[in-house]
Amino acid sequence: MAKDDDPIALRAEIARLRDELEQAHTAAEDAAEEAARTARDLERAERELARHTHTGREMEQAMAQLHDQLRHSAAVQLELQTDQARSLTVEEELNITLEEMQLVIAELEAANIALRDANARLERRVTERTTALATANAGLVEAQARLSLALRAAEAGIWDWNIATGHMMWSDEYWKLHGLMPGEVIPSRESWLATILPEDRVLVEATLQTCLERHVLDFTMEYRIRHPGTGVRWLAARGRFLFDETGQPRRMIGLSIDTTERKEALQVLDALNHELAARVEAEVAGREAAQRTMFETQKLEALGQLTGGVAHDFNNLMTVVISALHLLGREPLNERQQRLLRRIQQASAQGAELTRRLLAFGRGQDLRPVTIPLPTHMQELRELLVHSLRENIEIAVICPEETWPVRADRGALELALLNLAVNARDAMPQGGSLTLSATNRQVPAAEAKLLGVPTGDYVELRITDTGTGMPEGVRQHAFEPFFTTKEPGKGTGLGLAQVYGFARQSGGLARIETRPDEGTSVILLLPRATDPALTEASAAPGGEPVLEPVSVLVVEDNAAVAESVTDMLGGMGHKVARASGMEPALEILASEAPIDVVLTDILLPSGRSGADVVRAVRRYRPQVPVVLTTGYGGEAISDPDLIGLPVVWKPYEPKTLATMLARALRSHPAEIQAAVSNAPPWEAPVA
Ligand SMILES: Nc1ncnc2c1ncn2[C@@H]1O[C@H](COP(=O)(O)OP(=O)(O)OP(=O)(O)O)[C@@H](O)[C@H]1O
Ligand SMILES: [Mg+2]
Structure with missing residues (x-):
């Protein structure tokens, strides 16, 4: 600063101060500009940082204050230069200027301090934000790395x-x-x-x-x-x-x-589930079907027993009626009586036929099971079918060479197939196809129990048509005798009854598989023939009646039948000895009474049978032939001692009886010898 008493020095000093003021002014302006720039930078930094923080308002306020201060001091300086400098004395002017300068300097210093503070704060904030930003960035980079690692691991x-x-x-x-x-x-x-x-x-x-x-x-x-x-x-x-x-x-x-693996696993699981469901369904259906079969079999068995019992009794009555009619025919009768007799004979013949058919269902028909080699028999069966069908029905027979032989009555088997073929024909009025196939079948214990047949080997004969099929209500009753859906006169309802009775009596089974509008299969399960030595017994009536009178032992428990047989034989000139059961028969056989031939019923009282009589004859009269008679003995006849012996089926005509007695007498003793050699160890009758 210049001395106060030297105006020249003062002026120089003032000029210098003016210079300084101007410089200060310029510096202030620069500072203001710098502050504005800093403010812009700060704003930019703030914007950058704004994503991570919400502070900064403080900074803005500080900057705003600084701005205000700088603007204010600049304005004061300008006023000083213009207004006051014009009118005041140099000294006053100087003093004022000095004061103002001091003020400006103080303000400038304050502004500088504020600016430094602001800068320091700004730097601190920037450092803080930069650190935060760097941490955030590092986190982001790490998260990104983690994400891409996870995506790669998941192959996503x-x-x-x-x-x-x-x-x-x-x-x-x-x-x-x-x-x-x-x-x-x-x-x-x-x-x-x-x-x-x-x-x-x-x-x-x-x-x-x-x-x-x-x-x-x-x-x-x-x-x-x-x-x-x-x-x-x-x-x-x-x-x-x-x-x-x-x-x-x-x-x-x-x-x-x-997701291929998961999808494939799901598909496998799905398939397994389906298979499981199907298996459960099949199992349930199988059980239900087996139960139904069992129930139906039981029902048919009961019906068969009832029918068989009635038919048996009826048969005995018919035997009496027919033989009595025969004897009556020998009496001198007028024309009217003869007409009436013929009518009664016709009716009784029809009655006998009906009884025979009922017996076929009731397991009591005349069956002589023989060994039938199916593959060699098939051509004959085919021809049999061809004759019973129309031309618009195609026939196929499938019987592989390895098909086992069956044990069954040939005639009854043919009749059954004929009945089935006729049914198939009736079910295919517009034509179609009929297939007869044979398959070997092993029936295990569990299934055998359900089916009601013995465990073992069977041949399954399947007769399939492409006809109308049957509704369930018809299928359930189709095997029952007299059940028919055909018009009166067109069907008797005994066809399938014969099929069923034949199959059961042969030790097998018959069942129906059918679907309306699709067709029907009737399945016959026939037992495999295990003894090929057993051959067909020829018993067809024929040959010459006996001419010479002989002595006949008749073993028959039914008094009426015994009576009529005695009459019949007496009428032919034969002598008759009658026994009502095993005990009296034994007595006669053991006695000296002359006996040329024995006629015995197969079913005898007290649990005895024709087989016991046969054994007694072999013991006491080995030269005497035996003729069996029965109305109900399909099973009894399977006794080994009875196989091969001639049988007269009730009810019979005198001619049939005469023929059978004649053949027995003629073929004896060779037949007896053969039968004896096949028989199990001889068993003594109980005395
Ligand atoms: N192959 C088949 N297709 C369709 N329905 C059948 C077939 N076989 C039998 N049926 C039905 O079963 C019923 C009984 O048959 P069944 O053979 O026992 O008697 P039918 O044929 O009526 O008379 P019959 O055989 O005594 O002349 C028939 O009426 C028919 O309704
Ligand atoms: Mg029929």
Whole structure:
């Protein structure tokens, strides 16, 4: 500062101060400018930092204060220069100037301090924010690394579709999922759809369209692609649509994973489930069917027993009626009496036929089981079928060479097949086909129990037609005697009854499989013939009646039948000795009474049978032939001691009886010898 008493020095001092003021002024302006720049930088930094923090307001306030201060001091300086400098004395002016200068300097100093503080704070904040930003960035980088590691581990591919521009991004993993090299195609909606199998593409497009139209946010889809290396693969895509405020879809982003293994495992599981369900269903159905079969078999057995019992008694009555009629015919009768007699004879013949058919169902028919080698017999059976069918029915017979022989009565088997063929014909009025097939079948214990047959080997004969089939209500009753759906006069309802009775009496089974409008199969299970030595016993009536009178021992418990047989034989000139059971028969056989031939019923009282009589005859009169008679003995006849012996079936005509006695006498003793040699160890009758 200059001395106060030297005006020149003062002026110089003032000039210098003016210079200084001006410099200060300029410095202030620079500072203001610098502050503004800093403020801008600060603002930028603030904007950068604003994402991580909400502070900064303080900084802004400090800067604003600084601005104000700087602006204020600049204005004061300008006023000083203009107004006051014009009117005051040099001294006053100087003083004022000095004061003002001091003020300006003080303000400048304050401003500088404030600026330094602001700068320091700014630097601190910037450092703080930079650190926070760096930490955040490091976290972000780590999260990103973790995400991409997880995506790679999960083999999940990311896609990001900018719907507005059509631009699409596929991650490395996404390319890999499709077996493509990055950049091999340009990712787009079209190139995405092109990776999908055509069969699935339509559905995918439709789903995509639906999502877009209905503004569905989430997109889930499973489809197949063809991977150039591994073939067809399943991909599951899951994504989300982003819509703008006007509802326009802007972006779709999501990820895809390969679900082939899971899908395949599911398919296997599904198949297993289906199989299991089918098996359970089949098992249940099988059990139900078995139960039904058992119930039906029991019902038919009961019905068979009832029918057989009635038919047996009826048969005895018919024997009496027929033999009595025969004797009556020998009496001198007038014409009217003869007419009446013929009518009664006709009716009784029909009655006898009906009884025979009922016995066939009631397991009591005249059956002589023999060994039938089916493959050699099939041609004959085929011809039998051809004759009973119309020309518009095709016939196929399938019987492999290895088919076992069956043990059954040949005539009854033919009759059964004939009945079945006629039924099939009636069920195919417009024609069709009939197939007869034979298959070997082993029936294990469990199944045998259900079916009601012994365990063992069987041949399954299946007669299948392509006819009308039967509704369940008909199928359930079809085997019952007299059940028919045919018009009166067209069917008696005894055809299937014969089939059933034949199969049961042969030790087998018959059942029906049918479906309305599809056709019917009748299945016959016949036992396998295990003894090929057993041959057919010829018992067809024929030959000459006995002419010479002989002595006949008649063993018959039914008094009426015994009476009529005695009459019949007496009428032929024979002598008759009668025994009502095993005990009196034994007495006669053991006595000296002359006996040329024995006629014995198979079923005798007290649990005895014709077989006991046969054994007694072999003991006491080995030269005497035996003729059996029965009305109900299909099973009894299977006794080994009875096999091969002639049988007269009740009711019989005198001529039949005469023929059988004659043949027995003629063939004896060779037949007896043969039978003896086949018989089990001889068993002494109980005295
Ligand atoms: N192959 C078949 N297809 C369709 N329905 C059948 C068949 N076989 C039998 N049926 C039905 O079973 C019923 C009984 O048959 P069954 O052979 O016992 O008597 P029918 O044929 O009516 O008379 P019959 O045989 O005594 O002349 C028949 O009336 C018919 O309704
Ligand atoms: Mg029939």
